[in-house]
Amino acid sequence: MKEKGINSEATKRINRLLVLRLLCTSPGLSRTELTRQTGLAKMTVTNIIADLMVHRMVRETKPVEKGKTGAGRKQMALRLSEEAPCVAGVWLSRDGCEGMVVTPELEELAHGAFRFHAEETADSILEKLTELCGTLIKKSGRRVAAIGISAIGPLNIPARIILNPPNFFGIRNFAVGERLSHRLALPVVLQNDMNAAALAEKYYGLGRDIRNFAYVGITNGIGAGVVLDDRLFEGTRGVAGELGHVIIDSHGILCHCGNRGCLETFVSVPRIMERFSQQFGRTFSGLEEICRFSEVDETGHSLMNRICGEFATGLVSFCNLFDPQMVLIGHEGASLGDDQLHFIESEVNRRILGSAMGKISLIRSSFGWKAPIYGAAVTALKTIFDGDLLYDEMFSE
Ligand SMILES: [Zn+2]
Secondary structure (H helix, E strand, O other), X not given: OOOOOOXXXXXXXXXXXXXXXXXXXXXXXXXXXXXXXHOOOHHHHHHHHHXXXXXXOEEEXXXXXXXXXXXXXXXXXXXXXXXXXXXXXXXXXXXXXEEEEEOOOOOEEEEEEEEOOOOOOHHHHHHHHHHHHHHHHHHHOOOEEEEEEEEOOOEEXXXXXXXXXXXXXXXXXXXXXXXXXXXXXXXXXXXXHHHHHHHHHHHXXXXXXXXXXXXXXXXXXXXXXXXXXXXXXXXXXXXXXXHHHOEOOOOXXXXXXXXXXXXXXXXXHHHHHHHHHHHHXXXXXXXXXXXXXXHHOHHHHHHHHHHHHHHHHHHHHHHHHHOOOEXXXXXXXXXXXXXXXXXXXXXXXXXXXXXXXXXXXXXXXXXHHHHHHHHHHXXXXXXXXXXXXXXXXXXXX
């Protein structure tokens, strides 16, 4: 353990960033409510807000509704100003790229996407990515302070490099962060798409009041972003949460990771589509269509139940290891119906250890299939919340 003390400058910084983060993630709070939520002295909060107002980051909007503030002076609701810098978030998936510019309150200002062609290279992707970001920033009409990219892995996150994803045009060591940053003259941060989605849930979604939870995305594979004690758990090599490679049948089919019977050889979107095509002798457009079909077709329903049961088997091992309070299902998995989610939830709770001490809730992600795009944006916003970006500009001595 290497613990260090905190001096008063560091404390000041932590307090300022805490207030700023709450202003972004809970729009419309009053000074009184900020004081209550942060536990800081009223004067401290007032001074921090004054600092932010001088820099035109925050504005007062309308009086907070009566009854919420009690007696005394009228309290004004605080919002980020229209001059506050925004961020862009882009999601690089296996099929294409989708991006948004959002305000620090996570309101969408511009949205755009492109699909990959049969033959792409790192250079051609960079070219399109630069154009997409440039167009979105222009369309938003706002100052953009940073770009967050969420991408399929494996990644070298600190170096902002996409290493060597399977089935991704043979691209190796693509320094996307550095190159895009150079092209657009903006800071760029990279995060794995599952971790990014978990961050969106932590700061703006269903995870904000939950200390331990996991975001699980079902897509070409299965991955998870794990939040433990309110922090993203990234592991040592950045491969924590690889739920898709939990082995559920050691004699099963060969996975691209070299093992047999990994969860994603049963339950990834391509595998589910293959299994439904084999069963019904027809093709399906995607998981959405399969989920709706399974709700009305009896044979489809029982195949889907089998698949949900296999998914639960992987989740049971995962939950026994991390003991989350909640599991959020996203990416294409967001198209699972309520009954399908309930079935998985009850299977998991029936089979995990410690179920007498409390249930694990299994819920659709707050951001649905868009979770990785919002996640990319929140990855960029986190650099502001952590004080790595804009801090000196916002708080003068
Ligand atoms: Zn595997």
